[in-house]
Amino acid sequence: MGVGNKDFMENTSRKEQILIKSAKLFREKGFEAASMRDIAKELGIEAASLYSHIKSKDELLETICFRMADELLSSIDEVNDVYFNAEEKLNTAIKNHVNIVTGDLDAASVFIREWRRLPEKKLSEFIKLRDKYEDGFKQILINGENENVFEAPDKKFAVLTILSAVNWITEWYNPKGNMTPDEIAEHLYNFILTGLKIKSK
């Protein structure tokens, strides 16, 4: 009942299954409104049984949020290490971000929307990681300015605006829609680079 995709689930550890369903429900109903009993029901077990695999509800939120943060951070680090050209860096960073986010929409939505509900101690740790990620993008903009290819008077502002656009994807992206993640990334990159105004003008 409610279990669904069993073939897929069979190769996945119980803890992983719990995380997947948690992300789904945290996204749909919000962290507080999604109960342990809801999560258990999705897996066809009782709420108390969840505690054979996890320590607490908070742990679920933590794991989802920090996994995403780690994934994004290692992506931006790699971009800044590997590529030389600022335009290429920004293009790749955006492409990676869009792919990570669309690759696990549930977890990404929780990462973007529900991180505020982390317990205080983990929250400050989380915010540090977010800041580090933002710094990764800032670094790209600084590179671009040195290369005389980007212009961003207020770098922090520019980064926040860029990230707002790539994060907002979770609000409207439909995997069954007619845009692939790479197409979205390209679209976004073009928009961020050149804006709305007609170039010939």
Next chain:
Amino acid sequence: MGVGNKDFMENTSRKEQILIKSAKLFREKGFEAASMRDIAKELGIEAASLYSHIKSKDELLETICFRMADELLSSIDEVNDVYFNAEEKLNTAIKNHVNIVTGDLDAASVFIREWRRLPEKKLSEFIKLRDKYEDGFKQILINGENENVFEAPDKKFAVLTILSAVNWITEWYNPKGNMTPDEIAEHLYNFILTGLKIKSK
């Protein structure tokens, strides 16, 4: 205890005070996590006393969300009625949006983040209003294309990206910071119009 700004509150009806505190708490803790007892405590009364002024907790969320929606909608309608030039329209629409959002950050955050928790019936109504607002922006982009001043192959995509940027303000705007709403709006407008890339290139 916890009441604070009494002078200001004295000219405001009790129901309005409740709404103000609700918005504050819904923003800080989320709709589900902020309890009626929390809201009451902010006003120095008992939870049950709230029900002399309101019907339910849902009603509070509804009022906050729909007020914001109405305010934004009449703003975009006015812009589309009054101005003729597409660039001017977009500039004013963004300026209005930023001013409305920064003018009541608590309510705006709830409008942007917590609308999902609306009861099903109100939720569909709310989504209709959001779509209408998006259409208002889309209309501006279409105007701009006809005037040969904007270029946006995918208009829906462009609108979502623009709105993501103006909505994300609630995540970082600090009223005590060193940017006025109008400065933010101008900054945003420039970014949306021309992007990062250096023009001379």
Next chain:
DNA sequence: ATTTTTGCCTAACATACGTTAGGTAAATGA
């Protein structure tokens, strides 16, 4: 073959929640 571990179960706990019922003292209106 026997022990240990795993993964679930039922039952229950303490707490928190939105909300209602019924009352009361002060302000308001006739």
Next chain:
DNA sequence: TCATTTACCTAACGTATGTTAGGCAAAAAT
């Protein structure tokens, strides 16, 4: 002056929540 309304109160209700305790059958490890 008396009646009504307003804005609060205390008490309580039913329900939902995260989590723990203790047990039990099957699988895994020794």
